[in-house]
Amino acid sequence: MPAVPVYLDHNATTPLDPRVAEAMLPWLGGRHGNPSSVHSFGRAARAAVEQARQQVAELVGGSPPEVAFMASGTEANNAVLMSIFDDGAGGHLVISELEHPSIQRAADRLEKAGVEVTRLCPGADGVVGAAAVAAVLRPDTRLACLMLANNELGTLQPVAEAAEACRERGVALLCDAVQAAGKHAVDVSSLGVDYLVVAAHKFNGPVGAAALWVREGAGFEPLILGGGQERQRRAGTENVAALVGFGACAALASSELDHRIERMGSLRDGLEAGLAGIPDARLHCASSPRLPHTTHVAFPGLVGEELVVRLDLAGFAVSTGAACASGVVEPSRTLLAMGVSPEEAIASIRISLGTSNDEAEIDRFLPALAREVQALRSLSAEPVAAP
Amino acid sequence: MTRGRQTDVLWVRGSSDPLRASPRSGEPPLTAVAMSGGLDSSVAALLLQRHGAPVVGLSMLLWDRSQQVRHGRCCGSLDLGDARGVAEQIGLPHYTLRMDGEFRRHVVDPFVDSYVGGRTPSPCISCNTEIKFEAFWERARRLGAGRIATGHYARIRQDEEGRYELHTAVDESKDQSYFLFELTQEQLSRAVFPVGELTKVEVRELAREARLAVAEKGESMEICFVDQGVREFIEDERPELPRVPARVTTTAGEELGEGAPTYRYTVGQRRGLGVAAGRRLYVLDVQPEANRVVVGDRDELLAPGLVGRGLHWIAGEPPRDGAGIQVRIRSRHPGVAATVESGGANGGTGACRVHFREPQAGVAPGQAAVFYRGTQVLGGCWIEGALGAA
Numbered sequence: 001m002p003a004v005p006v007y008l009d010h011n012a013t014t015p016l017d018p019r020v021a022e023a024m025l026p027w028l029g030g031r032h033g034n035p036s037s038v039h040s041f042g043r044a045a046r047a048a049v050e051q052a053r054q055q056v057a058e059l060v061g062g063s064p065p066e067v068a069f070m071a072s073g074t075e076a077n078n079a080v081l082m083s084i085f086d087d088g089a090g091g092h093l094v095i096s097e098l099e100h101p102s103i104q105r106a107a108d109r110l111e112k113a114g115v116e117v118t119r120l121c122p123g124a125d126g127v128v129g130a131a132a133v134a135a136v137l138r139p140d141t142r143l144a145c146l147m148l149a150n151n152e153l154g155t156l157q158p159v160a161e162a163a164e165a166c167r168e169r170g171v172a173l174l175c176d177a178v179q180a181a182g183k184h185a186v187d188v189s190s191l192g193v194d195y196l197v198v199a200a201h202k203f204n205g206p207v208g209a210a211a212l213w214v215r216e217g218a219g220f221e222p223l224i225l226g227g228g229q230e231r232q233r234r235a236g237t238e239n240v241a242a243l244v245g246f247g248a249c250a251a252l253a254s255s256e257l258d259h260r261i262e263r264m265g266s267l268r269d270g271l272e273a274g275l276a277g278i279p280d281a282r283l284h285c286a287s288s289p290r291l292p293h294t295t296h297v298a299f300p301g302l303v304g305e306e307l308v309v310r311l312d313l314a315g316f317a318v319s320t321g322a323a324c325a326s327g328v329v330e331p332s333r334t335l336l337a338m339g340v341s342p343e344e345a346i347a348s349i350r351i352s353l354g355t356s357n358d359e360a361e362i363d364r365f366l367p368a369l370a371r372e373v374q375a376l377r378s379l380s381a382e383p384v385a386a387p
Numbered sequence: 388m389t390r391g392r393q394t395d396v397l398w399v400r401g402s403s404d405p406l407r408a409s410p411r412s413g414e415p416p417l418t419a420v421a422m423s424g425g426l427d428s429s430v431a432a433l434l435l436q437r438h439g440a441p442v443v444g445l446s447m448l449l450w451d452r453s454q455q456v457r458h459g460r461c462c463g464s465l466d467l468g469d470a471r472g473v474a475e476q477i478g479l480p481h482y483t484l485r486m487d488g489e490f491r492r493h494v495v496d497p498f499v500d501s502y503v504g505g506r507t508p509s510p511c512i513s514c515n516t517e518i519k520f521e522a523f524w525e526r527a528r529r530l531g532a533g534r535i536a537t538g539h540y541a542r543i544r545q546d547e548e549g550r551y552e553l554h555t556a557v558d559e560s561k562d563q564s565y566f567l568f569e570l571t572q573e574q575l576s577r578a579v580f581p582v583g584e585l586t587k588v589e590v591r592e593l594a595r596e597a598r599l600a601v602a603e604k605g606e607s608m609e610i611c612f613v614d615q616g617v618r619e620f621i622e623d624e625r626p627e628l629p630r631v632p633a634r635v636t637t638t639a640g641e642e643l644g645e646g647a648p649t650y651r652y653t654v655g656q657r658r659g660l661g662v663a664a665g666r667r668l669y670v671l672d673v674q675p676e677a678n679r680v681v682v683g684d685r686d687e688l689l690a691p692g693l694v695g696r697g698l699h700w701i702a703g704e705p706p707r708d709g710a711g712i713q714v715r716i717r718s719r720h721p722g723v724a725a726t727v728e729s730g731g732a733n734g735g736t737g738a739c740r741v742h743f744r745e746p747q748a749g750v751a752p753g754q755a756a757v758f759y760r761g762t763q764v765l766g767g768c769w770i771e772g773a774l775g776a777a
Binding site: 303306309310312313375376379 | 417443531
């Protein structure tokens with residue numbers, strides 16, 4: 001095993017940028033204060049949180065008062081769905097099958113409570129067409145959810161076009177941009193959405209900090225009730241250190257975005273060129289519009305989970321798709337929805353690069369991957385002894 | 388006990404030393420330790436890790452009823468968290484394998500079928516034969532393992548000719564060799580039982596010294612997937628099963644009345660027969676097709692031997708000398724001297740007859756008869772019925 005394992009699973013989470021850590025440190029020791037307090041300690045904490053809000057607003061092209069901080073992308077997605085449908089009036093919800101479980105499971109619950117849910121399948125290209133969204137909108141549709149980029153495949157979705165169709169019909173659109181932020185331009189004005197969610201830990205910020213951007217004038221009822229924090233949109237004392245980190249990573253992402261896209265894209269191209277040299281490697285959605293750092297590849301006949309474990313034991317961290325808390329892997333719903341066969345879905349792995357990866361790591365990874373694929377293939381070819 | 392003993396004694400007799408080089412690569416192979424989250428497999432993992440062998444911890448999700456609280460059972464999903472915790476504590480990579488489909492197919496369904504068919508199953512044997520040393524091995528092998536280790540109390544030796552032998556554990560009160568009688572030479576060649584040379588007290592002491600969170604954990608239950616009673620389990624699993632009361636009769640055909648459905652009886656059972664006869668009665672035979680349960684006195688339960696199938700010799704062939712064999716006809720049976728009469732080796736259905744030196748009570752179809760010579764497990768068979776039974 002290499003002394004230091006190589007991390008190629010940045011869609012699960014990313015390492016904290018040292019510059020972000022540095023910005024957070026004073027708030028993890030030395031400085032403290034509740035942003036709601038009147039005194040100097042509180043005012044300093046408030047100033048830090050408001051600076052972070054400014055930085056996050058700039059990242060998404062919105063204005064600071066439209067940004068409400070939350071603890072996770074999951075919370076923010078849940079909050080929007082519950083805000084709109086919690087009145088018990090039913091109605092119609094449109095989501096894509098590409099959405100994160102925080103939207104899918106929330107939709108499942110709403111469905112049990114009487115909301116009608118339409119789930120749109122992506123095409124084989126991993127994209128849900130804007131026309132498909134427009135086609136299912138109804139007079140009673142209250143919300144549509146379309147993520148900006150998919151976490152498993154990295155494919156970009158036509159959010160701006162879908163939002164336009166929604167706007168014409170008076171339907172609100174929630175855009176989960178958690179996987180896109182920091183790796184792709186996010187601009188609420190050009191997207192034309194009503195709600196947008198980003199989370200710090202997906203682009204070198206800390207876990208525990210996310211933001212819900214709500215278009216001025218769009219309705220929102222809080223999910224978490226209590227104090228009046230976040231302009232009544234999310235009760236609970238602010239996680240000052242994490243939010244300061246969020247602001248810092250947002251500012252860095254804003255200024256370094258083009259460079260990051262170019263750098264990760266060129267690493268990714270090198271990786272995918274190398275993958276082409278492994279027999280039967282099948283890239284998914286490689287010609288779709290997509291994020292610069294995510295590669296999804298199937299090795300038909302193999303079990304992706306086994307490949308992930310073997311690579312882990314060899315010192316390389318990749319995944320089979322969405323991180324699962326139980327550690328038990330099922331075929332990806334996303335791939336099945338795309339029409340990929342269960343066998344091929346199970347045979348897939350996701351390789352997601354980050355800003356700290358370099359060519360040397362990719363050069364070490366490729367032969368290791370080829371070796372493990374070969375080892376699994378030869379095991380599969382051996383007849384299994386009858387019990 | 389001293390530190391020295393832990394590592395010196397464990398593999399001193401060599402055959403299952405996880406550090407022994409693989410004949411192919413010349414390097415110690417990766418050992419996959421099956422971690423249930425219980426005390427024994429946790430200490431097995433600890434000992435392997437201390438021994439310096441390359442080790443990976445694997446847990447099997449066998450029976451997922453996550454909505455139910457299940458603890459202290461080897462197949463409960465809560466225990467998988469304990470396994471993960473121990474692996475993390477001792478610095479092992481750890482992964483969970485979903486094997487509930489295999490477990491249902493090879494263990495749970497046959498268990499239920501067996502009861503419904505009037506037999507008394509021994510699911511831990513099928514679990515070892517089909518799951519731990521077959522399906523699990525196959526999965527471990529695909530992850531790069533060359534050997535598998537478990538927390539079984541049993542020992543593996545190699546004779547002068549290189550043949551693998553299975554022996555009882557040092558701690559006789561915890562010995563699990565009965566449940567391993569179906570293992571083959573190939574399976575034994577790649578198996579490691581790190582706690583087989585230790586007593587339970589020593590195992591617990593090791594866990595305490597290492598401050599493992601599972602050090603004070605109790606024993607796992609007899610049948611890990613059955614939480615209430617066996618009867619309730621069967622009725623849960625087969626709700627369509629007609630719950631027709633069985634006719635309870637004596638061997639002479641005397642009708643004693645209606646009892647419970649046949650699947651609620653096992654051979655040798657004395658309590659809860661559901662009929663009163665003014666004397667102590669035992670279940671002699673369960674006949675689902677006739678919807679009848681035959682009961683009788685204790686001496687009617689005695690049999691001079693048994694008829695078996697699936698005869699298996701661990702050495703791959705019958706012993707040259709059949710003398711000195713003791714047979715155990717259930718896991719807690721003390722054993723009786725016996726001779727084994729078979730048509731041939733492990734071919735066909737492996738039909739055989741086992742003759743006891745003294746008659747034994749409670750020869751239950753579905754249980755295993757396991758042959759021992761001293762501490763060595765020679766093999767065994769599955770009980771079809773009592774020899775000379777009506």
